[in-house]
Amino acid sequence: MDFSSFYNVIQGKLTVTATTRHGINPATAAPNPEVPVSTPADVENAVSAAKAAFPLWAGTPWEERSAAIRKYADALEREQEGFATLLVQEQGKPLQFARNEIVDSVRWLRGIADLTLAEEVVREDDESRIIVRYTPLGVTVGIVPWNYPVVLACGKIAPSLITGNPIIIKPSPFTPYCGLKLAELARPFFPPGVFQALSGDDNLGPCLTAHPGVAKISFTGSTATGKKVMESASRRLARVTLELGGNDAAIICADADIETVATAIATLAFLNSGQICIAVKRIYVHESIYNQFRDKLVEYIRTLKVNSDDDAFMGPLQNKMQFDRVNGLVDDIQNQGHIAVTGGVGMPKTGYFIKPTIVDNPPETSRIVQEEPFGPVVPLLSWSSEVEVLRRVNDTDVGLGASVWSRDVGRAAELARQIEAGSVWVNKHTFIDPHVPFGGHKSSGIGCEWGIEGLKTFCNVQSLFLQKDI
Ligand code: NAD
Numbered sequence: 054m055d056f057s058s059f060y061n062v063i064q065g066k067l068t069v070t071a072t073t074r075h076g077i078n079p080a081t082a083a084p085n086p087e088v089p090v091s092t093p094a095d096v097e098n099a100v101s102a103a104k105a106a107f108p109l110w111a112g113t114p115w116e117e118r119s120a121a122i123r124k125y126a127d128a129l130e131r132e133q134e135g136f137a138t139l140l141v142q143e144q145g146k147p148l149q150f151a152r153n154e155i156v157d158s159v160r161w162l163r164g165i166a167d168l169t170l171a172e173e174v175v176r177e178d179d180e181s182r183i184i185v186r187y188t189p190l191g192v193t194v195g196i197v198p199w200n201y202p203v204v205l206a207c208g209k210i211a212p213s214l215i216t217g218n219p220i221i222i223k224p225s226p227f228t229p230y231c232g233l234k235l236a237e238l239a240r241p242f243f244p245p246g247v248f249q250a251l252s253g254d255d256n257l258g259p260c261l262t263a264h265p266g267v268a269k270i271s272f273t274g275s276t277a278t279g280k281k282v283m284e285s286a287s288r289r290l291a292r293v294t295l296e297l298g299g300n301d302a303a304i305i306c307a308d309a310d311i312e313t314v315a316t317a318i319a320t321l322a323f324l325n326s327g328q329i330c331i332a333v334k335r336i337y338v339h340e341s342i343y344n345q346f347r348d349k350l351v352e353y354i355r356t357l358k359v360n361s362d363d364d365a366f367m368g369p370l371q372n373k374m375q376f377d378r379v380n381g382l383v384d385d386i387q388n389q390g391h392i393a394v395t396g397g398v399g400m401p402k403t404g405y406f407i408k409p410t411i412v413d414n415p416p417e418t419s420r421i422v423q424e425e426p427f428g429p430v431v432p433l434l435s436w437s438s439e440v441e442v443l444r445r446v447n448d449t450d451v452g453l454g455a456s457v458w459s460r461d462v463g464r465a466a467e468l469a470r471q472i473e474a475g476s477v478w479v480n481k482h483t484f485i486d487p488h489v490p491f492g493g494h495k496s497s498g499i500g501c502e503w504g505i506e507g508l509k510t511f512c513n514v515q516s517l518f519l520q521k522d523i
Contacts, residue, residue, distance in 0.1 A: 054238060056135045059088045059229070061095060061252060062236035064102035065245030070095065074254060076227055079145035079369040079376075080361035080404040088229045091253040093260055099249045100266040103192040103219035106246030111189045111217035118215050119166045125242040126162035129155065129207075132238060136203060136231055141361075143230045144202060145371050145405070146325055148363035158207040161503075164487025165211035170508050182519040187512035189217030190292060191268030194261045196282070197232060198274045199225040199371050200328040200427075206232050208487070208502055209271045210239075214248065216511040218269070222250040223261055225274075227372045258282075265289055269511065272296065273330075276451070276496050283499070294500040294510050297493055298425045299453025300334050302446040303482055304436070304468060305346060306459035307339040314458050315349035321482045323357065323409045326367045327429040328375070331454040331476065331483045335422060336433045337442050343435045347413065350433065354396030354409040361404065367397065369405040370428055376405035379428030382421055383410060386430070391415040393430075417445060425451070439468060447473045452494030456482040475501070 060067035073087035089095075110118070129136065133155045140151040176183040195209030206222050213220040224232030229252035236250030251257060258278075262270050262285040269292035272282045279295040286293045303318055322333040338346045359367045370376045386393050397408040412421050412432040421432045436442035446455060452474040459465040462479055469477040475493045478484060485491055485503070492501030500510045 054132050054135055054234065056139050056234065057086060059086060059233045059252070060237065061089045061091060061099075062233065062240065062248070062250045063095065063099045064249070065240055067237060068095070074226070076143050076229060077372065078142055079371050080401075082404060085143055085230065088233065088252045091251040091257050095251055096257070096260050096264060099221050099251055100192055100264050102246035103221060103249060104266050106219045106244055107189075107191055109244060110219055110247050113217070115169060115215070118217065121242045122162055122166040122211055122214055125239055126159050126166065128238055128242070129162065129235075130159045133159075136234065139230050139234065140203060141368075143228045144199065145361070145368040147361065147365040147368050150325065154201060154204050158204045161204060161207045161487045162211045165215055165503070165508075168215065168488065168505060168508060170216065170505060170512065180520065180522040182521065184517040184519070186515050186517060187216070187509060188515055190511060190513060191218060192266055193218045193220045193269040193271060193511065194267050195220055195222045196258055196261070196270060196272045196274065197222065197224050199227040200325060200330070202228040203231045203235065205273050206235055209273075210235070210248065211487075212502065212508050212511050213271065214243070216508055218511055219247045220249070221261065223257060224250070224252055226252070226254055259285060262286055262291075263288070267291055269293070271502065279498070292510070294492075294502055295498045296330070296491070296502060297451075297453075297496065297498045298427075299330050299451050299474075299493060299497045300425045300449055301331055301454040301456070301474070301482070302335040302337055302472075303333045303456045303458060304442055304446065305336065305338040305342070306457065306461070306465065307341045308460045309342070309458045310460065311342055311345050311349055315346055316353050318458075318482075319350055319353045319357075319409075322431045323354065323367055323429050324483070326370055326407070327431070328371060328427050329483060331485070333456070333482050334425060334431060335446075336431060337436045337446065338433060340435045340437050343414075343433075347411070347433055350411055351394045351396065354411065355398070357397050357409055358399050359397035359406055359408060360399045360401050362399070365399070367409065367429060370407060371405070373405060375427060376407065379407055379426055379430060382424070382426055382428070382430055383407070385420050386412050386415065389415070389419060391419060391421070423449075443468065443471050450495050451497045453497035454478070454482065456480075
């Protein structure tokens with residue numbers, strides 16, 4: 054596969070646009086190659102092609118759709134190195150993590166292809182048989198953010214396609230490259246119009262969400278944009294799944310193994326330079342171990358390699374806007390006089406790099422506690438009672454993920470059950486699986502993706518009543 058030129062994929066064809074634009078390599082600030090800027094006419098063409106493909110694809114047996122996704126997963130696996138290298142260039146994550154993302158993307162495609170959404174007989178007696186079945190919705194649009202452009206796209210592609218819905222992928226303008234190549238790679242495995250991709254500027258997302266031919270929008274991104282997507286979809290009652298921002302808390306209990314947990318927490322807070330919706334973003338440590346835990350955490354983050362080497366732990370932030378935003382938060386911390394400790398070794402002079410930063414027990418009302426930083430700056434907070442820490446953890450309008458860390462798994466599970474979040478882990482965080490539903494509580498989202506529950510969000514429910522005694 055050629056990874057140097059980039060096209061929209063419409064009705065199985067590689068297409069160009071009159072105007073083009075480019076992303077920026079965040080490690081160097083140098084321009085990446087040109088990509089299409091789709092127009093409303095491109096949207097029209099893609100939606101009509103998807104609508105035309107819908108009856109055939111919806112009528113294709115589940116096993117055949119599953120087999121096509123598996124063959125596609127094999128093709129992505131064969132192209133792993135090309136995709137990983139391109140991902141480094143557009144997203145900035147070090148090569149070792151870019152490779153992991155492609156491995157996970159293949160795992161997601163295969164994991165979803167393993168699932169079935171069987172009809173359920175909910176009542177059966179001499180008089181009647183009542184069946185609940187799931188039918189595809191129509192054309193779907195997958196809107197993808199810039200932090201995990203490949204795995205998050207695959208997490209929309211596979212559920213849409215397996216349930217019989219053609220999909221149009223719209224990558225982020227910051228990271229359009231791998232998303233376009235995913236659709237290009239798919240051409241031999243799916244009929245024209247079933248799997249398409251359009252890249253564009255900020256006008257493209259609203260144009261797709263407003264299109265009357267689009268039945269469902271699967272959106273991953275910020276809460277602010279999610280609200281706009283829902284507003285647009287509401288005008289014609291198009292279905293939406295919204296996977297939005299969070300502010301995940303980790304509660305470290307007094308009996309936690311300080312060394313092991315500090316290392317794990319640092320990894321889960323700073324992985325992908327903190328640009329993960331379910332990264333640890335607020336670290337609540339029991340007061341009896343607070344100082345020891347902080348010192349271990351600081352000792353560990355001082356060793357983290359921050360640059361664009363293949364084996365670095367942290368690369369740059371993905372774009373200038375995010376770089377400026379996170380630096381603004383750091384300025385706020387310094388202006389407020391909260392003590393921050395930085396780590397990291399090997400930082401280059403150019404590119405959007407920010408050192409891993411721990412903020413030492415800032416007030417609960419400070420911006421760094423209240424806002425999702427989406428960068429490598431994390432507050433460490435002290436707690437004394439379970440009631441108090443649960444109140445602080447839940448006192449937010451988002452609820453994506455959270456974790457509790459303790460040697461007493463039973464007690465930790467009791468605390469976990471009281472947290473208002475879509476995914477709650479004990480002695481783990483940021484772990485996801487294609488067979489497990491993923492979604493947010495409160496302003497972190499609507500609906501869920503993945504697992505059987507996720508597949509259902511790509512379907513209508515039909516209750517079929519068969520009366521036998523007539
Ligand atoms: P963003 O909301 O700025 O953009 C996401 C996507 O929406 C991009 O493709 C963008 O082009 C598109 N978009 C922008 N305006 C639009 C509009 N009006 N209509 C339709 N589409 C539009 O988000 P981002 O900055 O790319 O991503 C970071 C955010 O995403 C963070 O808040 C993070 O927590 C969240 N996120 C959530 C999850 C999750 O699964 N819950 C996963 C990753 C990231």
